[in-house]
Amino acid sequence: MSEGVERHLEVTRTARYCVLGEELRTPAEVWFVLHGYGQLARRFLRRFEPVADGSRIIVAPEALSRFYASSDPGRHGPTSVVGATWMTREDRLTEIDDYVRYLDRVAARTLDVLTRAPHVTVLGFSQGVATAARWSVRGSIRPARLVLWGDFLPPDLDLARAAERWATVDVVAVRGSRDGVVRAGERARSEETAARAAGVKLRYVAYDGGHEVYPAALEALTGGHASGGPPSGDSSSGGPRWTWWPFEAAGMEWCGRGNVR
Secondary structure: OOOOOOOOOOOOOOOOEEEEOOOOOOOOEEEEEEOOOOEOHHHHHHOOHHHOOOOEEEEEEOOOEEEEOOOOOOOOOOOOOEEEEOOOOOOHHHHHHHHHHHHHHHHHHHHOOOOOOOEEEEEEEOHHHHHHHHHHHHOOOOOOEEEEEOOOOOOOOOHHHHHHHOOOOEEEEEEEOOOHHHOOOHHHHHHHHHHHHHOOOEEEEEEEOOOOOOHHHHHHHHHHHHOOOOOOOOOOOOOOEEEEEEEEOOOOOOOOOOOOO
């Protein structure tokens, strides 16, 4: 008997996303915020309520694959925790293509109804970092700022293409001092070296905290934009630019460590 042949078929399905400030028609800013592994859009969006001040629309698309995230024994029920993931290692290239097209549609639906062009931020947290990076390189979105919070660039990212697409983008890598996912080490040094060699300009900011999204850090991001530009670190040595956010962060939300990028 011959082996089975794998085929692919495009289907129509319904995706879910959540919005703060949807009633605004002339916002100064629009943020697209991409959650981490095991999170859902509505829960993730709550982290951004402190910066939903009437000047920005905040859109949280939800990853297309949901699963029961709890490890409780027995059958899943009404109290079982549900999370979502942007992709797995299975058929990963198809899943990447699917979410890039999906995010393009979310962005078009959000931006096309506005009466003036806003300052656009794409923010990815944890697993959402790889998603945000790939979307901004492969999709139709043209953000003014790309925030990569709590993970490294995906290893399969075309850095030459990224350098071209991000030439006028403020690319901000946000790192917590106690975040075990992005702790300093060979992985961090390799990312900095490869990005610099490809001409990708990363601006690093750090805060005192772990693998979480913190209101004070979000407010620092809004402050940098509102003051007319990003804060600048010391880049005189030719190395990566670092800015320190000197506040103690309090934990807000769990994000699973089973990260597939």
